Amino acid sequence: MIDHFSSSRHRGSLFARIITAPATRFVALLALCAAYIQGPLTKLFDFQGAIAEMNHFGLHPAAFFAVAVIAFELVASAMVVSGILRWAGALALAGFTLFATLIALRFWELPPGMDRMMATNAFFEHLGLAGAFIIVATIDLTKGAGK
Known part of the structure; x- marks a missing residue:
C-alpha cells in the first residue's frame, strides 16, 4: 500500500525546490x-x-x-x-x-x-x-x- 503522507510530502518537497530554485526566482523577477x-x-x-x-x-x-x-x-x-x-x-x-x-x-x-x-x-x-x-x-x- 502506498503511504499517502510520505508521497505528498515528497511532492511538496519537489514543488518547494522548484519554486525556490534560483532559476524560478530569476524568471519570476524577469516576468515582473x-x-x-x-x-x-x-x-x-x-x-x-x-x-x-x-x-x-x-x-x-x-x-x-x-x-x-x-x-x-x-x-x-x-x-x-x-x-x-x-x-x-x-x-x-x-x-x-x-x-x-x-x-x-x-x-x-x-x-x-x-x-x-x-x-x-x-x-x-x-x-x-x-x-x-x-x-x-x-x-x-x-x-x-x-x-
Whole structure:
C-alpha cells in the first residue's frame, strides 16, 4: 500500500525546490519587470512614438522625458533582475508605477462604459504591480539579495 503522507510530502518537497530554485526566482523577477523592459525597447525602436506618448500625457520637453523613462525603466529593471540593489530598483519601479498610473489611468474621469471599465481594471492591475515590487523590496531588505 502506498503511504499517502510520505508521497505528498515528497511532492511538496519537489514543488518547494522548484519554486525556490534560483532559476524560478530569476524568471519570476524577469516576468515582473517584463513591461518595464518591453516598454523602453519599444520606445527605442519608435522614438517618435515615445515622444508622441510624452506629449499625450503633457510631459515636456517630450524628448527629455522619453529618454529619461527609457533609461529609468531599463536600469531599474536590471537592478531588480540582477539583484544589484534590488530593493532600490523595486521601490523605484513601485513609485514610478504609482505615479504613471495616476497620470495615465484616470478612470474616474471617463464616462461609464467599456473604456472606463478597461481603465479601471488596468489601474488596479498597476496597483498590484506596485505592491509586488514593494514585496520584492521587503524580502530583499529583510533576507538579503543573495539568499
